Amino acid sequence: MGSGIFTQSTRAARWTAAGAAMVMAGVLAGCGSNGGSGGDGGTLTAYVYGDDAVKVQQAAVEEFNKTSKVKVKLIPVPGTEYVNKLRSAMGSPSAPDIFYNWGSGSIKPYRDAGQLVDLTSTVKNDATLKDGFLPSIIEAGSLDGKIYGVPMRGMQPVMLFYNKKLFAENKLEAPKTWEELQHAITTFKDKGITPFALGGQEKWPELMWLEYLLDRIGGPEVFNKIQSGDASAWGDPAVLKSAQTVKELVDGGAFGKNFNSVDYGSGAAPTLLSKGKAAMHLMGSWEYSTQLGKAPEFAKNDLAWANFPTVAGGVGDPANVVGNPTNYWSINSRTKHKDAAIAFLKTMASKSYAQALVDNGDVPTTSNAASMLSGSPNPQFAKDQYDMVQKAPSFTLSWDQALESGVATPLLTEISKLFAGKSTPEQFVAAMKAVK
Amino acid sequence: MSHVSSYKKVRGGRKAAAGNVGRPSVAWAVPGIVFFALFAIVPLAIAVYLSFCRWDGLNAPTPIGMGNWTRLFKDPEFRQAAWLSLLLTSVSWLFQTPVALLLGVWAAGKQRSRAVLSAVFFIPLLLSTTAIAMLFHALLDPNFGVIRTIGPWFGIDPNIMGSSTGALLTVAFVGGWQFMPFHTLIYQGGTRQIPQVLYQAAEIDGAGMLRQFFHITLPQLRHTITTSSVLMIVGSLTYFDTVLIMTRGGPGTDTTVLPYLMYRTGFQTYDLGYAAAIATALVVVATALSLILVRFSGFGNMRSTREGM
Numbered sequence: 114m115g116s117g118i119f120t121q122s123t124r125a126a127r128w129t130a131a132g133a134a135m136v137m138a139g140v141l142a143g144c145g146s147n148g149g150s151g152g153d154g155g156t157l158t159a160y161v162y163g164d165d166a167v168k169v170q171q172a173a174v175e176e177f178n179k180t181s182k183v184k185v186k187l188i189p190v191p192g193t194e195y196v197n198k199l200r201s202a203m204g205s206p207s208a209p210d211i212f213y214n215w216g217s218g219s220i221k222p223y224r225d226a227g228q229l230v231d232l233t234s235t236v237k238n239d240a241t242l243k244d245g246f247l248p249s250i251i252e253a254g255s256l257d258g259k260i261y262g263v264p265m266r267g268m269q270p271v272m273l274f275y276n277k278k279l280f281a282e283n284k285l286e287a288p289k290t291w292e293e294l295q296h297a298i299t300t301f302k303d304k305g306i307t308p309f310a311l312g313g314q315e316k317w318p319e320l321m322w323l324e325y326l327l328d329r330i331g332g333p334e335v336f337n338k339i340q341s342g343d344a345s346a347w348g349d350p351a352v353l354k355s356a357q358t359v360k361e362l363v364d365g366g367a368f369g370k371n372f373n374s375v376d377y378g379s380g381a382a383p384t385l386l387s388k389g390k391a392a393m394h395l396m397g398s399w400e401y402s403t404q405l406g407k408a409p410e411f412a413k414n415d416l417a418w419a420n421f422p423t424v425a426g427g428v429g430d431p432a433n434v435v436g437n438p439t440n441y442w443s444i445n446s447r448t449k450h451k452d453a454a455i456a457f458l459k460t461m462a463s464k465s466y467a468q469a470l471v472d473n474g475d476v477p478t479t480s481n482a483a484s485m486l487s488g489s490p491n492p493q494f495a496k497d498q499y500d501m502v503q504k505a506p507s508f509t510l511s512w513d514q515a516l517e518s519g520v521a522t523p524l525l526t527e528i529s530k531l532f533a534g535k536s537t538p539e540q541f542v543a544a545m546k547a548v549k
Numbered sequence: 550m551s552h553v554s555s556y557k558k559v560r561g562g563r564k565a566a567a568g569n570v571g572r573p574s575v576a577w578a579v580p581g582i583v584f585f586a587l588f589a590i591v592p593l594a595i596a597v598y599l600s601f602c603r604w605d606g607l608n609a610p611t612p613i614g615m616g617n618w619t620r621l622f623k624d625p626e627f628r629q630a631a632w633l634s635l636l637l638t639s640v641s642w643l644f645q646t647p648v649a650l651l652l653g654v655w656a657a658g659k660q661r662s663r664a665v666l667s668a669v670f671f672i673p674l675l676l677s678t679t680a681i682a683m684l685f686h687a688l689l690d691p692n693f694g695v696i697r698t699i700g701p702w703f704g705i706d707p708n709i710m711g712s713s714t715g716a717l718l719t720v721a722f723v724g725g726w727q728f729m730p731f732h733t734l735i736y737q738g739g740t741r742q743i744p745q746v747l748y749q750a751a752e753i754d755g756a757g758m759l760r761q762f763f764h765i766t767l768p769q770l771r772h773t774i775t776t777s778s779v780l781m782i783v784g785s786l787t788y789f790d791t792v793l794i795m796t797r798g799g800p801g802t803d804t805t806v807l808p809y810l811m812y813r814t815g816f817q818t819y820d821l822g823y824a825a826a827i828a829t830a831l832v833v834v835a836t837a838l839s840l841i842l843v844r845f846s847g848f849g850n851m852r853s854t855r856e857g858m
Contacts, residue, residue, distance in 0.1 A: 197816050204606045222819070226607040314710070314797060371691035373711030373800045381690050390692065522818040526802060533711075535801030 216254025245462030262441025267475025312377030653736020739773030
């Protein structure tokens, strides 16, 4: 491992694999120019997902560097490139010492390659870490009962966002049952309003629907089995029923006619909701800050949120939640400054760090968060979100993070085929069972 | 070749020096060869090697023999992607060649405002592919893009990116829009090389504009057409950025062309061995197509378009 020549040549190989695809060159340039040199000269490089929240981590790094001899150097990687760049870097000698991740399946390849520091005993023997976070959150990021990550950002449950004004005008309330949902769909359709905004050009917003449907129909156990590597669990009747429900929703016009060419990243789907062209939007809790940024008036006056409704005949607890419990820092086993890295991770449990997250509009996963939420930019939203997660009997991690990329990528492709009407629910199930 | 030998003849005739002076020594080619080997041959060889391995990018590659290749020939996704690539290539060629040829011939003339318009036509080539793709993506947004207003005037469904045919045609159109100026430039250069005496002779014989175009310009551009077509075909076969940004291979997998399938397999699924197999197949197909084209167009034997002049 780590032989320089090999890495050079594999990088060259990727060049060819990229062949004439020019954009690849950009990706590689990204890989080549990373500043991390594996912790030489008393620095720890830390990769973090580059979005607005980076400023919170940057502040924590500056605070830590004031007292520590080993300095942390934060490298924000632009969101869409993050997974790729991390993967390329981890296969090279210039891997980061500390890196942001989603826990569970997203770090499994690194764990399997022996690249992660096992933090189980560190967390168990350290009161700050052990009692600092909600236990369900620590657990959600672990792999086979072992802890590899320390929570470092806010929680991101998927919620049903809706336009309060449209609901009031049509004398509706947030749907709690499938019947109420159907009623809302029909009402809005008759008014020429798209019931649900959906950024179907990107596949993950579609995935959220399947995640909640399977949870409500079959309970979290079905996905747990799938996650444990049992491909036959895709054959569970609840999976088929969920896929059929998706088809019914699509055919019934719940997402309108053109969701296939609607984007999320460019803001098209959130704008549908804020402009009143769509009534509801199933999205991660970041939708709130997205709306606050793009349509502040709407976010303050008309944006409301609720739990995903029950599905008729389903066995899942309607209090269950899916989404990203939080994000984690993990430590590269090749780091030269393991103790310093652990010391940095411990600062994540501090009250001042949690406070910084709250000020940024995030809901921290620390156990002391509840008392701080009144200081959030929107206390009601923060509190509802915290309660929702706190009360949830189960918090299923987003499937594309919970599963390894070898399964997650085909899954996203199959889901997009299902939504686009290119495959039937039966074909979806068969295709997923066949993925190795 | 012909160039070199005539050069030799001239030198030999003058008996300037010893026999081997006609050609520069091999040493002159060393920098080029080294560069080419390092950045083309070696990586290609490694990609071929990787296509016989299982590799996740983290651990060392494990050789698995023909595994990836047998999978390739049975994979319906690969078959669909290959078909879509051929379709995209054909559509692109049929769209770009006539327009670029006519524009190029026009731009080679001496009309008024020709230089200004040529410069305007050239602009798309100066923009980055990513910027162009994002621009068209915004224009074609079914709810907020201009397509919502303008589309119905021409009977186009604003959901064009949501339909399989529409998405593929859009990708071909955007690619064509971007690269047409380049091919126009090639044709412009080619047309300007045609000796004026041919046109003068034709005029004396009473040939009009159309006959001049079909009997002089077009045959004289034979090699230019081959050059442009090879570039176009290889370019379309490896067309990737626009697909990534505009359609992400969708709806479903209906614009998942070979390079995008390779990207998805390599950099999203991290099945780099299989991705290398797809890449190698792509190299083989693209090379074969250009060879066939060169062979059957008579480009290979370098028959001059000016024989007898």
